[in-house]
Amino acid sequence: MAIAIVAVGTLLLGIVAVWTVLKKPASQAVQTQASMPIVAPRAARVPVQRPQWIWTSEPNTQEAIFTRAFVLEQAAEVAALVVSVDNEATILLDGVEIAKSTKWEEPVEVNLAAQLGAGEHALEIRAKNEGAIAGVLVDLMIRDALGRTTQIVSDGSWLVVRGAERNAARVLAAHGAMPWGVLAAFDAHAVESTIVVPEGFSVELVMQVQRSVGSIVALESLPDGSLIASPQHGKLVRIFPASAAAPSRIETIDLPIGDAQGLAFFQRGNARHVYASVNSTGTVPSGLYRLRDEEADGTFESVELLRAIEEGGGEHGPHGVAVGKDGMVYLICGNHTPTVKFASSRVPQFWDEDFVLPRMWDPGGHAVGLLAPGGWLTRTDLDGEKFELLSIGMRNAYDFAFVDGEVVTFDSDMEWEMGTSWYRPARILHLASGADYGWRSGSSKFPTWYPDTNPELLDIGPASPTGMLACDGCFTNPKYAHAMLALDWTYGTIHALFIEPEGAGFKATREEFLSGKPLPLTDACIARDG
Known part of the structure; x- marks a missing residue:
């Protein structure tokens, strides 16, 4: 039970969540909880990274494309993507649109388990600002059948795409900083790790x-x-x-x-x-x-x-x-x-x-x-x-x-x-x-x-x-x-x-x-x- x-x-x-406590390894229970990250056995976890708000090096830029490539050794069994963009964005995985973000206060949550097979992948955020401060916040938590976790978060490793140019994104602040504050969808990984x-x-x-x-x-x-x-x-x-x-x-x-x-x-x-x-x-x-x-x-x-x-x-x-x-x-x-x-x-x-x-x-x-x-x-x-x-x-x-x-x-x-x-x-x-x-x-x-x-x-x-x-x-x-x-x-x-x-x-x-x-x-x- x-x-x-x-x-x-x-x-x-800002934390509102429902957990289950089970008398079985988490890897045996993913059939019923496929849409959200599962707490893996502690030996299989990687340290939880805190996502950071990023934007271009030019603060007055109103539209920008951000990308992050990554490689998976094994297909994902659980993969939960959370994105918030101030003000709006189109989100793509491997060139295919998977979601849109229209309100930064309500992060978009997407189940990507079916799309993330073994091999190379790329996330892309096509962001648009509507004046004042702008920012992109991303957290992707992946777990494979062996219980190994991979976490992709927005940070300085993301690239800003301008035609053929690729430049490093500028880190604005860690999640939780003002004026955005704490967004509940991004806190679960940090909480569950404790x-x-x-x-x-x-x-x-x-x-x-x-x-x-x-x-x-x-x-x-x-x-x-x-x-x-x-x-x-x-x-x-x-x-x-x-x-x-x-x-x-x-x-x-x-x-x-x-x-x-x-x-x-x-x-x-x-x-x-x-x-x-x-x-x-x-x-x-x-x-x-x-x-x-x-x-x-x-x-x-x-x-x-x-x-x-x-x-x-x-x-x-x-x-x-x-x-x-x-x-x-x-x-x-x-x-x-x-x-x-x-x-x-x-x-x-x-x-x-x-x-x-x-x-x-x-x-x-x-x-x-x-x-x-x-x-x-x-x-x-x-x-x-x-x-x-x-x-x-x-x-x-x-x-x-x-x-x-x-x-x-x-x-x-x-x-x-x-x-x-x-x-x-x-x-x-x-x-x-x-x-x-x-x-x-x-x-x-x-x-x-x-x-x-x-x-x-x-x-x-x-x-x-x-x-x-x-x-x-x-x-x-x-x-x-x-x-x-x-x-x-x-x-x-x-x-x-x-x-x-x-x-x-x-x-x-x-x-x-x-x-x-x-x-x-x-x-x-x-x-x-x-």
Whole structure:
């Protein structure tokens, strides 16, 4: 099985991509990921080169032809070309037009695996400027069947063609420099070269998502092998990974729904449903939604709001959603989310602040005035008719997963409180039925030794918790087959959690499973295509 993970960057970093983690060498998996570069085994990699903006030695030149010849010892199995030209260009390979570039902000990406056989080749960029600054940026990553990589980037080795003359191109600046800044499509090679996984695992880049789509923060796999995803701000999309017959693509779902921070697929008879936890700042009301594909033909015909969550938008609003083996829909919400009307509650509904010493509110103004219950976990039937409150007192847990039918989450810390006696690190919690995990605003948090709260399974330390995933046998490696994965946005890390029963609860240990720099991770799911 494969695990799909999303790494998302801010506009500053500009990295938006989907990777898969597989328990097999990358060279065995290219049939399904042919359009994008694959992370080769480390011994076979060449150092990643950073492309440079180039132009002619005469800065006022408005039109120019750039060329770069190269030789391949063996035919390409994977070849991904990325080009940005300020302002526009025609792109040729071996004299044949392969693409056009019309907006430098949206780099052109081309799959060249079929065109790059063994032997001599030449890339040609016929560029045109429209006044002001001009530049050409190119990155071609090639990998052959032996896992050997060749990278061609724009730099001083390119030639400017003027009739019979050939002159060296002038380097303007490295990728990332102003006025262009960082373009997401060009950063994947640099990022993937830093990704570290355990021996025997490999990582493949599935797709780079254009910045115009937004920062993908929720991901779920569908039976046809595609992924449904949501940007933090924008409509839901479908991601179709590449096959041997077609390049990867992304399509917007034509329904009035977006801004989801949790997605969960469920097969109900012949119908296929996706539950969406919408955390909206205005696109649609926040709450729990259901998308319907009643014909099971891969098209969602309708969407319905099952339960609105008033004033529930923002970074501490509704988050993860999942369907448990009990056939109930579980939803977790951050500490700024007002509670909904519950038909029943495992938690006694007379919670209070319960502090002995006078409270010190956050001097920076964060969560001032917010009172119990803090973050909360609920579940409902498949039609969203009756909600039951299960546990409270988390700070801002983004996601959760199940172990033996019990809910485990990764709760966030408040980094401003580091060094105080009430600081609580990011931690792994078993959300026991009816439990209060003691978040109270400011200095009034429950210490873990309070008899009316439950202690953590693990302290992780400073972190920005995001997605969680129970492997449930998705890896053949017995060590990780039943591990739980917890993603950390800030430190670009996936923690492998090894959770075992102990008494009425669990005990846990952890190790670093995957890391990269930068690699701001947001979500993970198990692909259904094996």
